[in-house]
Amino acid sequence: MKIPLSWLKDFIDLDGLSVEDIARKLTLAGLEVDEIQYVGLPMPGYAAQDMHSSERHEFKTSGIAWDRDKIVVAEILEVKPHPNADRLTLLDLYDGQQTQVVLTGAPNIFHLKSTGKLSKPIKVAYAKEGATLYDGHADGLVLTTLKRAKIRGVDSYSMVCSEKELGITEEHEGIILLDDDAPVGMPLADYMGDAVLDISILPNMARNANVIGVARELAALTGRKLKPPTVDRRPKTVHRPPSTVGNINELVSIQITNPELNPRFVIGLIRDVEIKPSPYQVQRRLKLAGMRPINNIVDATNYAMLELGEPLHAFDYDVLVGRTGSPTHKIKIITRSARDGEKLTTLDGVERTLSSMNVLVCDEKGPLSIAGIMGGAESEVTDKTKNILLEGAAWNFINIRRTAKQHNLPSEASFRFSRGVHPAMAEIGVKRGLQLMAEWSGGMVAPGLVDEYPLKPKDATVTLTTKDVKRLLGIDLSAEEIVELLERLEFKCKIRSPQNAKRKSSKRAQPITNYESPIMVIAPPHRLDIGEGVVGLADVLEEIARVYGYDRIPSTTMADALPPQIGNPVHEWEEHLRDVLVALGFDEIVSYRLTSAENESRITQYDEYVRIANPIAPERSVMRRSLLASVLDSLEHNIRLSETLAFFEIGSVFEPTNNELPNEPRKLAVAMTGKREPNAWDVKDSPALDFFDMKGRIELLLSGLRLTDVVYTAIGASTLRQAQGDAPLPRRALGLRSATYLHPGKAAEIKINDEVVAAFGELHPLVKEKYDLGDSPVLVAEFDLDVLRGIAPTYAIKPVPEFPPILEDIAVIVDESVAASRLEALIRQTGGKSVTNVRLFDVYRGDQVGAGKKSLAYSLTYQAPDKTMTDAEAAAIRNKIVKRLEQEVGAKLRS
Amino acid sequence: MLDKLSEIEKSALDALQAVDDESSLDAWRVAHLGRSSPLMMVFSELGKLSKEERPTIGQAANRVKAVLEAAFAEKTEAVKRSALERSLSEEKLDVTLPGRPIQRGRLHPSTQQLRRVLAILAEMGFQVYTSREVETDEMNFQLLNFPPHHPARDMQDTLYVDAGERGDNPILLRTHTSPGQIHAMREFAAMNPKDPPPIRIALPGMCFRAEQITARSEVQFNQVEGLAVGKGITFSDLKGTLIEFAHRMFGQNARTRFRASYFPFTEPSAEMDVECFVCGGKGCAVCKNSGWLEILGSGMVHPVVLQNGGYDPKIYSGFAWGMGPERQLMLRYKIEDIRYFLGNDIRFLEQF
Numbered sequence A: 001m002k003i004p005l006s007w008l009k010d011f012i013d014l015d016g017l018s019v020e021d022i023a024r025k026l027t028l029a030g031l032e033v034d035e036i037q038y039v040g041l042p043m044p045g046y047a048a049q050d051m052h053s054s055e056r057h058e059f060k061t062s063g064i065a066w067d068r069d070k071i072v073v074a075e076i077l078e079v080k081p082h083p084n085a086d087r088l089t090l091l092d093l094y095d096g097q098q099t100q101v102v103l104t105g106a107p108n109i110f111h112l113k114s115t116g117k118l119s120k121p122i123k124v125a126y127a128k129e130g131a132t133l134y135d136g137h138a139d140g141l142v143l144t145t146l147k148r149a150k151i152r153g154v155d156s157y158s159m160v161c162s163e164k165e166l167g168i169t170e171e172h173e174g175i176i177l178l179d180d181d182a183p184v185g186m187p188l189a190d191y192m193g194d195a196v197l198d199i200s201i202l203p204n205m206a207r208n209a210n211v212i213g214v215a216r217e218l219a220a221l222t223g224r225k226l227k228p229p230t231v232d233r234r235p236k237t238v239h240r241p242p243s244t245v246g247n248i249n250e251l252v253s254i255q256i257t258n259p260e261l262n263p264r265f266v267i268g269l270i271r272d273v274e275i276k277p278s279p280y281q282v283q284r285r286l287k288l289a290g291m292r293p294i295n296n297i298v299d300a301t302n303y304a305m306l307e308l309g310e311p312l313h314a315f316d317y318d319v320l321v322g323r324t325g326s327p328t329h330k331i332k333i334i335t336r337s338a339r340d341g342e343k344l345t346t347l348d349g350v351e352r353t354l355s356s357m358n359v360l361v362c363d364e365k366g367p368l369s370i371a372g373i374m375g376g377a378e379s380e381v382t383d384k385t386k387n388i389l390l391e392g393a394a395w396n397f398i399n400i401r402r403t404a405k406q407h408n409l410p411s412e413a414s415f416r417f418s419r420g421v422h423p424a425m426a427e428i429g430v431k432r433g434l435q436l437m438a439e440w441s442g443g444m445v446a447p448g449l450v451d452e453y454p455l456k457p458k459d460a461t462v463t464l465t466t467k468d469v470k471r472l473l474g475i476d477l478s479a480e481e482i483v484e485l486l487e488r489l490e491f492k493c494k495i496r497s498p499q500n501a502k503r504k505s506s507k508r509a510q511p512i513t514n515y516e517s518p519i520m521v522i523a524p525p526h527r528l529d530i531g532e533g534v535v536g537l538a539d540v541l542e543e544i545a546r547v548y549g550y551d552r553i554p555s556t557t558m559a560d561a562l563p564p565q566i567g568n569p570v571h572e573w574e575e576h577l578r579d580v581l582v583a584l585g586f587d588e589i590v591s592y593r594l595t596s597a598e599n600e601s602r603i604t605q606y607d608e609y610v611r612i613a614n615p616i617a618p619e620r621s622v623m624r625r626s627l628l629a630s631v632l633d634s635l636e637h638n639i640r641l642s643e644t645l646a647f648f649e650i651g652s653v654f655e656p657t658n659n660e661l662p663n664e665p666r667k668l669a670v671a672m673t674g675k676r677e678p679n680a681w682d683v684k685d686s687p688a689l690d691f692f693d694m695k696g697r698i699e700l701l702l703s704g705l706r707l708t709d710v711v712y713t714a715i716g717a718s719t720l721r722q723a724q725g726d727a728p729l730p731r732r733a734l735g736l737r738s739a740t741y742l743h744p745g746k747a748a749e750i751k752i753n754d755e756v757v758a759a760f761g762e763l764h765p766l767v768k769e770k771y772d773l774g775d776s777p778v779l780v781a782e783f784d785l786d787v788l789r790g791i792a793p794t795y796a797i798k799p800v801p802e803f804p805p806i807l808e809d810i811a812v813i814v815d816e817s818v819a820a821s822r823l824e825a826l827i828r829q830t831g832g833k834s835v836t837n838v839r840l841f842d843v844y845r846g847d848q849v850g851a852g853k854k855s856l857a858y859s860l861t862y863q864a865p866d867k868t869m870t871d872a873e874a875a876a877i878r879n880k881i882v883k884r885l886e887q888e889v890g891a892k893l894r895s
Numbered sequence B: 001m002l003d004k005l006s007e008i009e010k011s012a013l014d015a016l017q018a019v020d021d022e023s024s025l026d027a028w029r030v031a032h033l034g035r036s037s038p039l040m041m042v043f044s045e046l047g048k049l050s051k052e053e054r055p056t057i058g059q060a061a062n063r064v065k066a067v068l069e070a071a072f073a074e075k076t077e078a079v080k081r082s083a084l085e086r087s088l089s090e091e092k093l094d095v096t097l098p099g100r101p102i103q104r105g106r107l108h109p110s111t112q113q114l115r116r117v118l119a120i121l122a123e124m125g126f127q128v129y130t131s132r133e134v135e136t137d138e139m140n141f142q143l144l145n146f147p148p149h150h151p152a153r154d155m156q157d158t159l160y161v162d163a164g165e166r167g168d169n170p171i172l173l174r175t176h177t178s179p180g181q182i183h184a185m186r187e188f189a190a191m192n193p194k195d196p197p198p199i200r201i202a203l204p205g206m207c208f209r210a211e212q213i214t215a216r217s218e219v220q221f222n223q224v225e226g227l228a229v230g231k232g233i234t235f236s237d238l239k240g241t242l243i244e245f246a247h248r249m250f251g252q253n254a255r256t257r258f259r260a261s262y263f264p265f266t267e268p269s270a271e272m273d274v275e276c277f278v279c280g281g282k283g284c285a286v287c288k289n290s291g292w293l294e295i296l297g298s299g300m301v302h303p304v305v306l307q308n309g310g311y312d313p314k315i316y317s318g319f320a321w322g323m324g325p326e327r328q329l330m331l332r333y334k335i336e337d338i339r340y341f342l343g344n345d346i347r348f349l350e351q352f
């Protein structure tokens, strides 16, 4: 909402406050000033030569200041031809001190060329040599300083200005023609220098989307007096006798079919208007406020709306009379819901098909306008209009909001009506509109208003005490202080005596010391945002705090009891998991939850998704089901940026349910690829990461989580194939066992306490082909965190042995089919407590062991808890182990 | 014989002069102190000497041996030292060569910032509370005092889930972490419905808005909210708590200011600005010349929200505030493009 300062000053005396002071006060009170645009008034830290001054502006600042000595009001006395150029003219111009000859090419005074001395001089904005202005012919806003020059043989050192040159609008086709009463010689900055405050209007401040609202806030914040417009004043200029003007109630009636949708409808009439441009000062204010001047009648509706917040609509009275079929027939305005499919051509020339949700303003013949949104083309005000019916109404804000959305018709009117305008404003608005029309058009306002007001909103009444203020704001204010603050915003307040209140509240006598005088507060008749009861209390407290000033409220420490400490074990556990993963060299990533089914189908096909009804883009149209897909996307993105990549992500995936809230299981996905060791100047040809690099990290990860009894099992081709059918596996396990994206020979599942917690391995070559993932194998792992988190960790810490161990290496030859985990389990079982560590340090295949065989070499640690173990004891254990291996898996000791 | 001994001594010591490395040292030892060295020959011939001569020659031979051994020990030490010096002067690295890299991992910058925020809040007594990301309209809006079709809903463009006809209660992606306020209040209130316990929680999590992905706007972002509910909690407590938080977050000298604002679920509402830590309040591009940075939105919990959470607004009061860790990082590090955070480009990630 753009508010010209000059307009504010119509309603409040702002002497002694700088533009920035005003903007700061408004900003702190919740009317945030986004930008100050200077249009003539002096700017802080501004000097013409120093536009990019580094002085601090508290606000985003733009615009231009008009030099008081060099830019003044002047008058054109005569428009003479230029001796050497047909399109240029030479002006005889009086600037209040002397007559100057000024060269111009302005088309809007060209028709006066060679017409001799003007009977009525034309008032213009005149810039003298040395004035700094915007260059009217440059693209965009470029500052320039007027210098003496010869143009086609004529000396030029000054100019008459267009709006662009003065920074009012982008318009530079013609020069500004000021109103006739502009005082010649006055500095232009004094006459019409301005600053425009661009204010964000919060949803609860709809009442302030107008000049008077902002002025009222400023009055409250500064303790100054608001001077509201006197809307009942009769126009000063009455040219014609009122003989033909009867009371409007004899000519027009109103029928409201649904007061919920249309609580009030007010109509006024003005006759014999002369349609012409509005005074320049009016046009200038409208332009600065962001509206385009049309003619004096349309401008009056917009001006009154910007000033008071009530959108008005002007109908051509004679068109409506014509539609009744008889000049003597009374016009009947009907407001009703549209019929589905009903059509209306709006004044933008578009034929709109309406639905029953829309409310129409009609006459007996049919629709005239879409209520509160846009008028119809037929009854629009034109150059030929003589008589005007002016509508001011109140509408249901939700209905207007939905209608404006449905027809994609955001307008100044719907902006206000969709945020709520108090019905009291309808009457004030129509009166102000008629008054302005009369002033600017010479028309006669018909006596009376037609005013249907079937649904008057209840005046919100709130009762509060000084205790409430203390309890919720933390400040001690007396009842009188509270009343003073609220009355600044036009609340009506009454401090009720304790006796009265006591009688009402309770028959039992209460000690007077416990009693607080209640203050009864009634919201002013322009506000719809004050509720009742506890809500109303909060609403009123906010107003007290705002006017009192947030900055004056002290800062304190909560005195209340501390809450029960329940912590967040899930969050804490995941944070620990992140730390372990980072220590293992993985980079954490965070991805979009929003993806597409096609993207995820590269690794797994899902039939069902949580789908977005209004996606911002097709590639963000569903909620992810696979966290691994997210991680692979990032791997792909970075694949050429580093020789080794190792990523993990912890987060939710989204499993749809039947039109209810989805499940949001927590997952961990890990992926890595590239070289085992980062390349360096003396590290070259490091081997690629493979399955066992991933497994090593997973082992450390699980031991970092203090999880023991971890079982790794090959998933294998048959399991993967089975998973593709509808094998009766539990839902959770199915997710991991159906890891068909894994290489069938290099895939494992991880079980702890018989629960499947993860699947990992090398990405299937066919899956990898669908990504741009380079040449190295890609290792991936996916963990079901909800299962993993449920497994109890082991915290037992063993004592450090007191007696020396015996270390021994043994190598055994077994068939290729014997799993390493089986051998280790047998060694541990047989060795019992005496074998404290078993470490595989070599796997050998080749001639020395024969085809189909492999040799596994283990380093064993023998240890007794209570004494030094002897070689003989160790040998005995070893023999037992070797014998057991021979019996169980046909192992042979390799010598 | 004595002459011979002094000859042996002299020639041995002369020869030792020329020795300068370990191999010639060894050769000298064999030649002059070895079994067949002239000195040892003297010892082996002692028996052939007369009784009178034997002690004199023996003594003299022993003295020469001691001298030669001492000279040898000294030379050995000297040779070692010079060898070390040689190697020290030869083994010279180009210390400007880069060190060998280690594959280390990093937390995502958003996680790092979330941890900073949550650590401060934990010390201030606010416990982490997390809740789901896909919500109902009721939880995300209605119970937070955004009625259907309320203009305040324009403030938050919402992504809805295609979930069949659900009337006024569609399923949606939460637009803020505030539904957690309702979840938490109800959970705490259930502990003792007649006299619900006080609450101090921090609500971190991912939120979503129906916004195009540009340098300035994201469809998905993290948020952290704080919520305190109890008896006698005031707006001045809100100010005090948030100023302390700002001091921990941005430095003990950080200046703050509170501006009136509007959020449907708080009243009175306030924005807290912190004096720009890039320019120190003088005005710069980051603070758009205002000297202030918008850091968080806050307010007293709206009575309707307290009621919906099971806390009687006539007895209980509280405050809540919300902030964006990504926005904090953007301000702190002058990051111009919000898309970096979900872009997962290692050239961005490895800078944190």
Ligand SMILES: [Zn+2]
Pocket (backbone or CB within 6 Å): B276, B277, B278, B279, B280, B281, B282, B283, B284, B285, B286, B287, B288, B289, B291, B292
């Ligand atoms: Zn700054």
